[in-house]
Amino acid sequence: MRRTIQKVLIANRGEIALRVIRACREMGLRTVAVYSDADRAALHVLHADEAYCLGPALASESYLRGDLILDIALQSGADAIHPGYGFLSENAEFAEACAAAGIIFIGPPASAMRVLGSKTKARQAADAAAMPRVPGSVTGLTSTQEALRVAAEIGYPVMLKAAAGGGGKGMRAVSAPEDLAAAYVAASSEAERSFGSGEVYLEKLIERPRHIEIQLMADEHGGCLYLGERECSVQRRHQKVIEEAPSAVVGEDLRRRMGEAAVRLALSAGYVNAGTVEFLVDSAENFYFLEMNTRLQVEHPVTELVTGLDLVQMQIRVAMGEPLAMKQEQVRLRGHAIECRIYAEDPDNNFFPSPGLITRLVRPGGPGIREDCGVYAGWTVPLEYDPMLSKLVAFAQTREMAIDRMLRALGEYAIGGIKTNIGLFRRILQDADFRAARIDTGYLERLLAGAAPVEEATVPEDVVALAAALLTSLGTERPPAANDSAPASKWAAAGRQEELRP
Amino acid sequence: MRRTIQKVLIANRGEIALRVIRACREMGLRTVAVYSDADRAALHVLHADEAYCLGPALASESYLRGDLILDIALQSGADAIHPGYGFLSENAEFAEACAAAGIIFIGPPASAMRVLGSKTKARQAADAAAMPRVPGSVTGLTSTQEALRVAAEIGYPVMLKAAAGGGGKGMRAVSAPEDLAAAYVAASSEAERSFGSGEVYLEKLIERPRHIEIQLMADEHGGCLYLGERECSVQRRHQKVIEEAPSAVVGEDLRRRMGEAAVRLALSAGYVNAGTVEFLVDSAENFYFLEMNTRLQVEHPVTELVTGLDLVQMQIRVAMGEPLAMKQEQVRLRGHAIECRIYAEDPDNNFFPSPGLITRLVRPGGPGIREDCGVYAGWTVPLEYDPMLSKLVAFAQTREMAIDRMLRALGEYAIGGIKTNIGLFRRILQDADFRAARIDTGYLERLLAGAAPVEEATVPEDVVALAAALLTSLGTERPPAANDSAPASKWAAAGRQEELRP
């Protein structure tokens, strides 16, 4: 059944809120932004048709206040809510509340979220869908004793994981029985703190696995497409740092097998809209179901670039009740895309977060470069939220060309006032193992454990000293432009006056 | 035979020089920029590995000084020169001088340039290659008498064109014999002034033609690909304003026939490297050879987006003597791309050029947006050169989505201090005829002749007044940010100090 959507409330902030607003603009839909006190000057507010304040900066008092957001949706006459990622995006209660209020939640139905959102329930569904998964406990562990028994059955090393978890919170690797008890308690309490549920399960630890995920898009008429895979093995503290599509190790056959398995799982749970099934893939190309993310992912742009599709616009059309406009055999991958997550953090100092005022922003451009940027020069990166500033994506014919294109773009990029991880990406993209696609989920930690390579000195020391002296002496004022041709400087003067008028 | 290229001199300025520099960067090649006195602070200088001054702003004393440029290439040890478009790009003597000096000219051999660069010679070649062309004189006209005779043969209306011309200079449409003499003299003298040659020819005027061109890439081993077409019918004063790929009226069969004809012509002249064959296409899908451009075109990005290829990198590999890496059947078009040429000109005031200081630049971004931008905030657009500031390109699954995406991006774009034609694009992209692809080379002039449509008022007058009052009162200083959360403003302060240090 078709529903019309004319106004969309975006229950999120930062680059993803702007991403959704742009999609709505292009579809001719009105947009409603919500913001916390820390975000009045945020870009997602500036680009929306309407904007309403939620409250204090703390997420629990603003972006997690589903009740407030629903009120605003009703008062502003929005007929749909897009949750983005994080915050309320995987909150089944919120999805239900929307439905109850007659507001379209642009995402899966609460029922499917409940089944596939909980790791333990999802593993049961995976078994039912005859999907290979890592051996281990299906249900949450009730005691250290049970943990020891299960671990003994499947053999060490094993991994403890939070049932409600994500992003590495509540995870512990255990290589011997004597360490299990302590790890179990630690993981469970961390899970309790992070997700409000201490439920923890246990599975066999796969050695040097790759993290590869399948993007799905399902309509409410039983149609479900797999839109190729993403390679997300470059991680730090279980957080993705670089994502690519396609994966260098996934061929036609493996892609089809993983994709069809993912579709089976989604259909078995009555899944609708965008979703991602995450797998571990070992060196023998065995793939194991890891978990399903029942939302749009941060890294969706790499899939958009290799498929030529717009996932957010597809999400909205599916939410309107439209059937998918294409068949699986029409999904074609072309070229290679790489995404770097630009964070406000200091790689030279233990990756400490680096919030604060952005004093300068020089963005890259040109062929094959897409940027989903949530900040600007003059913006103060708040302390309260995820430190991601921007997603820089490079697309080219081959993986090597995409890597070199990304290096070119990173060289053009300059963010002043705060520390960022741009330098880290230059190091990774120049690393022989990464360029040879010899990566697994432990790759980055190993790289960082090693000493940083000394780039050959392309800039003489004297030049560095002179540049530093000139930049500090010339200061931040643009000095009289001696070389300007006469008319140009006349115009310059005119321009300056104009800038100062009236 | 293979030649290695390690350092490339870019004999151009503005966005195309930067475009070529970026391609070289990505291929690991060193770059040498040249600049006039007006361009010391230009972006193409800032991004090059080496930079040398040519002389005064006037092109004839700088970017057209092939002798100087060749000297710089030799002294700096560049082994190749990329001419971009305009300036020396179609100068056969310069290409020969490069060859004589042992410098690779990244473009066609002088011989092919001579044959295909002159419109009259190219028309003879087209006839030899059995290529349909507009009926008319093959050689330049020697007298008014001859003009009258040829016109009488082919019938009015006719078009006079400069043999060495381009960009509409030296062109005159004539609908009756009594106007021919005057038009002939005018066209010939204008051609003399513009190109140093008064040679003019005459051909039948096609009613409401589309301007559609085929992109070619040929290697020196006899390989030649056609990379689809570009629709360039939206023109003003015979200057392209918007380009698209593919054309809404070109189907598989027409594309193949035009492509194969273009390839035949190129091979017949021993053509190598990138080139474009321009056609007029009438409402009955007849296509007529117009001319060949023996260089990279301004609008090459739309072809890159729908083919997934990098034409500049291909140019360089071809110049290294490599064979083309793909076959014609591997060339696949996907999606739709539209390019807007952002000019420093005032559409509300007779399109007068608007050079001067750019006081503000807010660039669009996000999904499907590519920008090849040659300017920045603080740059003074010189009076001496082409007024193009930037090429904004939108790519999407369908033509309609690409148009709406471009409208979204144009809405985000803000250039302060000078006038631009951004508003004109918003008008065209919202026009029913353009959206229905009912366009021909006269489309834009007709649109401009009509009254501008009154967009329905989405912004209340009171809001405009208030916004204007606030912006002028708050002035250009960022006032104390009352809403900033405490730590944020602390950081803001820190950031400001840092900006002012030492």
Place this chain on the structure above:
Amino acid sequence: MTVWLEVEGKKRRVELPSSVLDGAMECIVDGKLIAANARMLQPGIMSLVIEGRQYRCVLDGDSVLIDGRRFAFEVNDPRSLQGRRSAGRGAAGPRAVKAPMPGRVVRVLTVVGDEVAEQQGVIVIEAMKMQNELKSPKAGKVVRVAVAVGDTVGAGDVLVVVE
């Protein structure tokens, strides 16, 4: 603090809080009270929220871009008898043809004493590789031709005067 404006040709009177800070504020536009929330993101770039509606406002010389649409305005000093825009208006009296941008004179199409029609081309100047014909603002007699072919002219320079 009161600001007199002429927006799209209409005179407007806007009263702002004495000390304009960004954030919530009450303003009066031609006597109508408006509760606004304004926030300057960068010099000349402002987010303006009124009753939930958000407007992206960008200052650009003598106009303001709001949600991508351009609105011309000027600030009027109420003590002056007329706004700048209307200075020297009306068909009466001598009118000057001024250079709209820097350039070079390539053709002079009139001489002193000529009778010219309104919108008749009087001079052609070239800038940025384009030739631009400047037209007479009114019908009348050419009383002055200030430049010759080849001259370089600056923006605003008087080229021809028609009486």
Place this chain on the structure above:
Amino acid sequence: MTVWLEVEGKKRRVELPSSVLDGAMECIVDGKLIAANARMLQPGIMSLVIEGRQYRCVLDGDSVLIDGRRFAFEVNDPRSLQGRRSAGRGAAGPRAVKAPMPGRVVRVLTVVGDEVAEQQGVIVIEAMKMQNELKSPKAGKVVRVAVAVGDTVGAGDVLVVVE
């Protein structure tokens, strides 16, 4: 005009023309003459050309980015006995553990009187959804713990002092 710098840990002395304009200039770096052509495009963004080689230089706080590579530097006042960077260096004397960024204290791993090893974790603060363990700069005895769990701290605040 003379500028004393410490670049990547090395002391440098740079002499610039008395009135620094951009364009061609002669400079002296540690006694070596360098003919340079510098052009500031935007505040903190400079094109520097030396013997044909062009360097894209971007000022970023306490470092300069040149062709995308970062070089740390600081300006030293020669009259001061030591550069800022070296202030409070050396293993001798009390050393403070300072907050590298604003955040909230989530765990305190030490109490006054503890003997701690160098690089031993002493406190954990959370910012931007990440927990960060701060380590002792030296081996010694904890003489002060300035904060408690739940406190909000600002960048640079002293948290713990090790003697």
